[in-house]
Each structure stands twice: as structure tokens, then as C-alpha cells.
Amino acid sequence: xxxxxxxxxxxxxxxxxxxxxxxxxxxxxxxxxxxxxxxxxxxxxxxxxxxxxxxxxxxxxxxxxxxxxxxxxxxxxxxxxxxxxxxxxxxxxxxxxxxxxxxxxxxxxxxxxxxxxxxxxxxxxxxxxxxxxxxxxxxxxxxxxxxxxxxxxxxxxxxxxxxxxxxxxxxxxxxxxxxxxxxxxxxxxxxxxxxxxxxxxxxxxxxxxxxxxxxxxxxxxxxxxxxxxxxxxxxxxxxxxxxxxxxxxxxxxxxxxxxxxxxxxxxxxxxxxxxxxxxxxxxxxxxxxxxxxxxxxxxxxxxxxxxxxxxxxxxxxxxxxxxxxxxxxxxxxxxxxxxxxxxxxxxxxxxxxxxxxxxxxxxxxxxxxxxxxxxxxxxxxxxxxxxxxxxxxxxxxxx
Numbered sequence: 138x139x140x141x142x143x144x145x146x147x148x149x150x151x152x153x154x155x156x157x158x159x160x161x162x163x164x165x166x167x168x169x170x171x172x173x174x175x176x177x178x179x180x181x182x183x184x185x186x187x188x189x190x191x192x193x194x195x196x197x198x199x200x201x202x203x204x205x206x207x208x209x210x211x212x213x214x215x216x217x218x219x220x221x222x223x224x225x226x227x228x229x230x231x232x233x234x235x236x237x238x239x240x241x242x243x244x245x246x247x248x249x250x251x252x253x254x255x256x257x258x259x260x261x262x263x264x265x266x267x268x269x270x271x272x273x274x275x276x277x278x279x280x281x282x283x284x285x286x287x288x289x290x291x292x293x294x295x296x297x298x299x300x301x302x303x304x305x306x307x308x309x310x311x312x313x314x315x316x317x318x319x320x321x322x323x324x325x326x327x328x329x330x331x332x333x334x335x336x337x338x339x340x341x342x343x344x345x346x347x348x349x350x351x352x353x354x355x356x357x358x359x360x361x362x363x364x365x366x367x368x369x370x371x372x373x374x375x376x377x378x379x380x381x382x383x384x385x386x387x388x389x390x391x392x393x394x395x396x397x398x399x400x401x402x403x404x405x406x407x408x409x410x411x412x413x414x415x416x417x418x419x420x421x422x423x424x425x426x427x428x429x430x431x432x433x434x435x436x437x438x439x440x441x442x443x444x445x446x447x448x449x450x451x452x453x454x455x456x457x458x459x460x461x462x463x464x465x466x467x468x469x470x471x472x473x474x475x476x477x478x479x480x481x482x483x484x485x486x487x488x489x490x491x492x493x494x495x496x497x498x499x500x501x502x503x504x505x506x507x508x509x510x511x512x513x514x515x516x517x518x519x520x521x522x523x524x525x526x527x528x529x530x531x532x533x534x535x536x
Contacts, residue, residue, distance in 0.1 A: 139180070139195055139196065139197050139198070140195075140196055140197075140198060141174055141178065141180070141182075141184070141185070141193055141194070141195060141196070142193065142194050142195075142196045143171075143172045143173075143174065143192065143193055144191060144192055144193070144194065145171050145172065147189070147191060147192050148170070148171065148172055148192060150170070152189045152192055153167045153170070153171075153172055154167070155188065155189060156172055156184055156188050156189065156192060156193065157172075159183060159184055159187055159188050160178075160183065160184055161181065161183060162177045162178065162179055162181070163177060164176070164177035164178040164179070165178075165184060172192075172193075174193075182195060203356070203357045203358070203359075205298070205335060205336055205337075205359070207296060208296045208297065208298040208336070208359040208360065209242055209243065209296065209297070209298055209336075210242055210243050210244070210245045210295060210296075210297035210298055210299070211233045211236050211237050211240070211242050211243070211244050211245065211297070211298070211299045211301075212233075212244075212245040212246065212247055212291075212295075212297040212299060212300045212301070212360070213226060213229040213230055213233055213244075213245070213246050213247070213265075213300075213301050213302075214226075214246075214247050214249075214288070214300060214301070214302040214303070214308070214311070215246050215247060215248045215249075215256070215260060215268075216302075216303050216305060216307055216308060217248065217250050217253070217256055220250070220251075220252055220253060220255060220256050221256070222256055222259065222260065223303055223305060223367075224367060224372070225303035225304075225305065225308075225365070225366075225367040225368075226246075226260075226303060227263055227372040227373070228365070228367070228368070228369065228370040228371065228372050229301045229302075229303065229365060229370065230244070230246070230260075230263045230264050230265065230372070230373060231263075231264075231370050231371050231372050231373040232301065232330055232365070232370045233264065233301065234264045234373055236299065236330065236331075236332045236338075239332055239334075240298075240332045240333075240334065240336050242298060242299075242336065243266045243267065244264055244265055244266050244267075245265065245266065245267050245268075245269060245295065245297060246260050246265040246267070246268045246269065247269050247271075247287075247288065247291050247300075248260065248268055248269065248270045248271070248272075249270075249271045249276055249284055249287045249288075250271075250272065250276050250277065251272060251273060251274050251275075251276055251277035252272070252277075253270055253272045254272075254383075257270050257383045258379065258383065259379075260379075261379025261380065261381040261382075261383070262375045262376050262377075262378075262379040263372075263373055263375060263376070264373055264376075265379075265381050266380075266381040266382075267381055267382055267383075267384055268381065268382075268383045268384065269291055269295065269384050269386055270383055270384065270385050270386065271287045271290075271291075271386055271387070271388065272385065273387075273393060275393035275394075276393065278399050278402070279307050280395040280397045280399070281310055281311065281314060281395070281397070282394070282395040282396065282397070283392065283393050283394070283395050284311055285311060285314045285315055285318065286388060286392040286393075287388060287392075288300075288311065288315045288318075289315065289318045289319075290386070290388045290392065291386065292315075292318075292319065292360055294386070296359070296360075297359075297360050298336045298338075298359055298360060298361060299332075299336075299338050299360060299361045299363075300315075300360045300361070300362050300363075301330075301363055301364075301365060302315075302362070302363070302364050302365075303364065303365060303366075303367060304325065304326050304364040304365055304366045304367070305367070308364050309325070309364060312325070312362055312364050315362060316362045319358070319359075319360065320358065321355060321358040321359065321360060321361070321362060322353070322355035322358060322361070322362065323362045323363065323364070324340035324342060324353045324362070324363045324364075325342070325363070325364050326342055326364060326365070326366055326464075327340045327341060327342045327363045327364065327365050327369075328341060328342055328343065328350075328365075328366075328369055328487060329341035329342075329350075330363065330365070337354050337355075337356050337361075338354070338355075338361040338363070339352055339353075339354055340352070340353045340354070340361075340363045341353070343464055343483065343484070343487055348483065366468045367412055367468065368412050368468045368469055368470040368491060369468055369470075369491065371491075408459070409443065409459070410459070410467070411443045411445045411459070411460055411462070411467050411469055412467050412468065412469050412470075414442065414443035414445075414469065414471050415471050415472045415473070416440050416441060416442035416443070416471055416472060416473045416474075417442055417443050417444075417445050417462075417469060417471045417473070417474045417475070417489075417492075418433060418436055418437045418440065418442045418443070418444050418445070418474075418475045418477065419444075419445040419446060419447070419462055419474055419475065419476050419477065419479060419489070420433050420444070420445075420446050420447075420450065420477045420478055420479070421446065421447040421449070421450065421476070421477070421478045421479030421480060421485075422447070422449050422450070422478060422479075422480070423477065423478015423479065423498075423499065423500065423518055424450075424477065424478050424518070427453075427455050429519075430444075430455065432522055433477065435526070436475075436522060436525065436526070439526070439529050439530075440473075440475070440529070442473075442475070443460075444456075444460065445460050445461070445462050445467075445469070446460050446461060446462070447461070447462065447463065447479055447482075447485050448461055448463060448465060448466065448484070448485075451466075462485060462488040462489050463482075463484045463485045463487065463488040464484045464487050464488060465484070466488060467488060468487075468488045468489075468491075469488060469489050469491075469492065470489075470491040470492060470493075471489075471492050471493070472492075472493045472494065473492070473493065473494045473496070474489055474492040474494070474495050474496070475496045475497075475498075476489075476495060476496070476497045476498070476499075476506050476510070477498045477518050477522070478498065478499065478518050479497070479499065479504075479506050480499070480501070480504050480505060480506060481497070481499075481504055481505035481506025481507070481508065481509065482505065483505075486505070486506075486509055490509060494511050494512075495509055495510045495511050495512075496510060496511065496512045496513075496514070497510035497512070497513045497514065498513075498514045498516070498518050498521055498522075499513075499514075499515065499518075500515065500516065500517055500518075501515075502515045
């Protein structure tokens with residue numbers, strides 16, 4: 138990493154005034170006869186090139202050599218609830234199989250909880266070579282401290298190169314705490330994962346509101362931690378026979394304790410989640426009034442679909458936030474999504490690009506949604522939807 142170094146022994150009153158004036162961003166200031174470089178510095182190096190020679194120099198921080206070969210293994214943290222594995226775990230195992238094939242590393246699973254024998258065996262059917270299991274009554278309920286302790290204990294023993302965690306409520310609480318323990322990087326909500334032959338993980342995610350796709354690499358620290366949303370990757374096929382093994386691990390007794398005590402647990406009523414829907418009718422600003430949603434509801438009923446929307450309709454108060462698709466909403470992967478009156482912003486597309494079939498209706502022939510749609514209809518949705526109704530009803534009569 139490069140940085141600017143001030144050689145204070147060369148600074149005179151005249152030189153200090155000159156250097157303060159030369160910075161185009163006003164980042165150089167003088168205090169008590171010494172120069173300081175503030176947060177406004179853009180590393181343009183004008184002070185190095187045009188300032189008093191040798192007063193400010195560009196230096197490179199020397200880092201200790203990092204031995205990557207001491208870290209090996211693609212690990213998936215297997216979130217579970219009462220022994221039932223969260224579906225995102227299987228998707229992460231699918232990606233782990235791809236990464237392991239390229240980097241020639243083993244595939245591990247870390248499973249933490251209580252009475253996990255069946256869950257551990259099931260994970261072996263999805264490509265896990267070893268399932269490392271912390272099975273204890275003290276871990277029956279998710280609490281940050283003992284769960285992070287288990288992750289730390291596992292990493293110190295096994296030294297995995299990569300650890301992937303689902304971007305769930307639990308995963309988003311666990312991952313940053315685990316990264317802090319090892320002073321390593323964490324990339325949240327990755328949409329693409331690649332790996333180099335030297336085992337560096339290329340973690341790709343939208344940045345700056347989805348306007349760019351950032352490629353993040355942490356070459357000088359391990360493990361490489363990332364979180365991935367549900368429905369981003371594909372799950373592998375379940376194998377009839379599991380070829381791996383289950384390894385039981387145990388921490389020191391004091392590491393199971395937590396300042397948090399669960400007094401009572403109340404089951405939350407099961408709610409609609411568009412992430413699980415196989416057919417979705419999504420609407421955007423092309424729908425002019427809230428009363429017009431009646432025709433959308435009728436269409437969704439005919440298709441046995443869930444209704445979803447873009448962010449502007451959430452901000453208008455038309456829908457509950459749980460129905461939003463996009464970077465700040467849900468990621469979906471239905472068999473069919475019908476996008477009605479949606480322009481196709483990067484943020485929206487990032488949340489639905491995994492759909493098997495995308496049908497778009499929009500008045501603008503240049504709308505970005507047509508770049509990802511399998512079938513597109515250019516026209517007024519109020520004129521086209523009645524024709525959709527006729528086709529659907531006619532198809533049912535013929536069937």
C-alpha cells in the first residue's frame with residue numbers, strides 16, 4: 138500500500154506555506170510549524186512532483202510475506218434451526234463445488250447447534266467431504282458469543298482458506314464478528330464468486346447503488362469471508378450416497394457461555410416470502426394508480442403467482458417492503474417472472490436475474506428490462522394485459 142510521507146526535518150516556514158498552496162484539494166495544512174496531510178488528500182501526488190524536492194515523498198508500505206499454502210479448504214457455514222438446514226446452505230455448497238474444482242481444495246462444512254446427527258449426514262449428500270460439527274445443548278439456540286467462539290475454534294484448528302456464510306439474519310450477525318476475530322476482510326451480499334489458482338477469492342458485488350460491480354480480493358489475510366443471499370446460486374443435485382465424514386469437535390467449557398440468556402421463545406407466524414415463489418408478477422412505475430393494482434391481482438390469481446414490486450412503489454406506500462425485489466429488497470429465482478411497467482434498473486435486475494424465464498411489458502422499446510427478458514412486449518400495459526387474460530382463459534378452456 139502506498140502512502141505520502143512528510144520529512145518534517147526539511148520543512149521551513151517558507152516551504153510549509155508553499156506546500157499548503159500547491160495542493161489542489163486543500164488537504165495540506167500547517168500546525169505548530171509542521172505539515173499535516175488531512176482526509177481531503179486524493180493521492181494526486183502534485184505535492185511530490187511540483188513541491189519542494191524531497192519534502193513529501195511517495196512511500197510503499199512493506200508487508201510481511203503471507204504464506205497462503207498454510208490455509209486450505211472451501212468452507213460453508215451451515216445455518217440450521219432445530220436441526221433443519223437453511224436452503225441457502227445447499228446453494229453455497231453448489232458454489233463450493235465449482236470453486237474447489239478450480240482451486241483443487243477440499244470442501245468442508247461447519248455445523249453448529251444441538252442434536253445434529255441427521256443434519257450432518259444429510260450434508261454429505263451434497264458434496265461435503267468433511268462436516269465439522271459442534272453439537273452441544275449450550276448451542277441449541279443461536280447466540281452470537283458461543284457461535285463466534287465455535288467459528289474461531291474451527292478456523293484455528295482447520296485453517297480454511299475460504300468461508301462462505303448465508304446472508305440471513307443470523308449470518309449477517311455472525312460473519313462480521315468472525316472477521317473481526319481474525320482481522321480479515323468480509324465482503325457482504327456477493328452476487329458472483331470466482332477463485333484464482335493461488336486460492337485468492339474474487340468476491341464480486343454491486344457497489345455505488347449498483348452502478349458498478351466491485352471485485353474485492355483479500356490476498357494478505359485468511360480466512361476469506363463472504364456472505365451470499367439466498368437464491369443467488371444454484372443448489373447441486375443430491376447424491377444417493379454421501380462419501381464424506383462427520384468430525385465431532387468440542388471447545389473449552391467456558392467458550393459455550395454467553396452474557397445473553399434466552400428466557401422465552403415465541404414462534405413467529407409463517408409469512409409470505411417472494412424468494413420462495415415459483416411464479417411472480419412484478420410491477421413498477423408503469424402502473425399509474427394504486428387502484429390499477431386490481432388487474433395485477435387478477436392476473437396473479439390466474440397464474441397462481443406472488444405479487445412483487447420495485448422500490449418506488451414501496452416508497453409510495455403501495456406495498457409492504459417484503460415484496461420488493463432488488464439490492465435493497467429480496468433476491469428471487471422463480472421459474473417465471475412477469476415484469477410489468479418496470480424499466481429494469483441495475484438494482485432491480487440484480488435481484489431477479491436468476492429467473493428461469495422473464496417476460497417484460499413496457500412502453501419504451503429501449504427499456505433496460507428487455508436486455509434480460511426472454512420475451513418482451515412493447516406497448517401500453519393497460520392494452521396488453523386484457524389480451525393476456527384472454528390467452529390464459531382460452532388456454533384453460535382448450536386444456
